[in-house]
Amino acid sequence: MSGRERILGNLKRSLGRDGLDVNAVAAVERRLASRNANLVPKRAARPHAEQVDLFIEKATALDITVARVGGLADVPGAISDYLAEHNLPSEIKMAPDPALDGVPWADRPMLKITRGRAEISDAVGVTPAFRAIAETGTLVTVSSADRPATLNFVPDDHVVVLNASQVIGTMEDMWAGLRADRGDGDMPRTVNMISGPSRTADIQLTLIKGAHGPRRLHIVLVDDGAA
């Protein structure tokens, strides 16, 4: 008998269930098929424009910096400003995502852009987001051929280009969006919920930013008219 059979056998015996228990199977199927949220806190139940404000407030409290811009045309300038502010070289590694193709990068010819996954030498990663959760100020990214997850973790600085229309209320709203995009049960390799720059308190409970992931997390929030 394999370990699998023995473990499952033990579980069934402990649960006092031998053979197929149709009721139990039905209960499990029901639970898995229902997309019902459990209790969801009321905090983020508000009109979209206020959700965006709540997101900014929560994200800022998590040491995420946010630059709000009027349109995609302002993104290259906002990123250049950020690099200058932190004395960073004018060089970014960017996700090869078509969503970022609409940005007029050529307006900033000094900005050197390469696209692809992150390598150890990359200092600044620029990615789009999937959603942003107002309830807690959390960014959500999903991995794909166009969105390598290493960009979220390897560079010292992570810059996220987020559309205001991507701000939603809760985790539950985010899952609903993911299911609508991909179909039930189909998850990408990686879904990252990111609530601030990397940090640790492992030395004397002193909070230090930049443990292993990005030391800084910056959002360029694009008002795309949906708010």
Next chain:
Amino acid sequence: MQPTSHAFKQNAKRAMVDTPLQESLRRLETGFTAARQAAADGLPEFEDLRDEARGIKNHVLEHLDLYLERFESRVTEKGGQVHWCETPRDARNAILEICRKVGARTVTKGKSMVAEEIALNPFLEENGIEPVETDLGEYIIQLADEPPSHIIGPAVHKTKDQVSDLFHEHHQKYGKTERIEEPEALVAEAREILRQKYFDADVGITGANFLIAETGSTVIVTNEGNGDLTQMLPRIHIVVASLEKIVPTLEDVSTILRVLARSATGQEMSVYTTFSTGPKRPEDLDGPDEFHVVLLDNGRSEMLGTELQELLRCIRCGACMNHCPVYHAVGGHTYGWVYPGPIGAALDPHLIGLEEARHLPNASTFCGRCEEVCPMRIPLPKIMRHWREQAFEHHVSPSPERFAIRLWAAIAKRPMLYHLGTRIAMAVLGRLGRRRGRFASLPLAGGWTGGRDLPAPEGRTFQAMWAARGGRTGR
């Protein structure tokens, strides 16, 4: 690790005179408790969410076999593999086999209590594979060659100076010859050294906070991002998790996440909550080629349907130890095994045997704070009491202790005898202690009076005074 739980009393004596440890414990007591309270106060639905979280886990445990089967089929569909392991030995061997197949020389590791439970690091070393802990706390105690002392802050017992010494000693080989002291600089140095190791490792091993039946995903919750670098850069990602980590759906995980970080560190969300499903897709630019889930039972399936079932709701937040006066006094190492604090006192007797762990359920004041703050509402004091009864019934406690308990029981069950006995004892003690008002030492109670004085009774028992005031003293 080899348990030293049988030596709890000696361990505790040492811990209580260990000045750096006591300093660290004081910091923990004030830091974590205040943070949790603020987080709980900041969410009006917090108490109701605890009820929901408990309900989710109760439902899962009643259907654990079915959810595990579903989880496995989802993992397989996505190109991953589940390895069912009854014992720590099975789990170690499964991991070794995966490592050997790719000729692994080094593995990076995210923080995992289950990896501690199966004593993975020494086993990998014996087999010529170098494990590199990447969580800063785990990295510190790996350098110190110590087990973790807390389930979410493994190096919480170390002071900054001790960390400075460790880094100074072990980082010379990387050309870091200067002894640095500031926490910021210490973190930066560890970051720099570990960075290359993520890229060089052949295999990355992480734990899992949750396994999701709906999608076949594994979830890790961290603040440092080390777990993510560990699982995305090497060719192989191995997740080691115990089987009760299952939750049904993405919505269910969301509910439990709302109580997890608040209970642990007082954050609303930990910095990184990462869902991993299968290996990288063919078109992906990064991610591991292989995805393995090593699923450990280690006696948990036997806990179902018993008094211990409720322990399987535990989400390892550490709130029980953060709020435990005994943990605050003696620290995690005193408990002598992987899981310290109240959860360890309730769980360890099952995992390492009551013989070894019999002191742990006694290491409690029964103040009940652990149960009060447990996000999953696990009745920890009740389970500790269960172990005390077991220890008595199965003759695990030494005979003098059992004799004393039997004597006490015999007297307590006979009210007449009890009243007479206490009246005499109070009168005698009252008279003997009349002059000084307290006793600095008493026969048979040296352990108690060693650290404090016993106030002398004023001559009458509570029951006698109650009766004198016209209260009811019995039927």
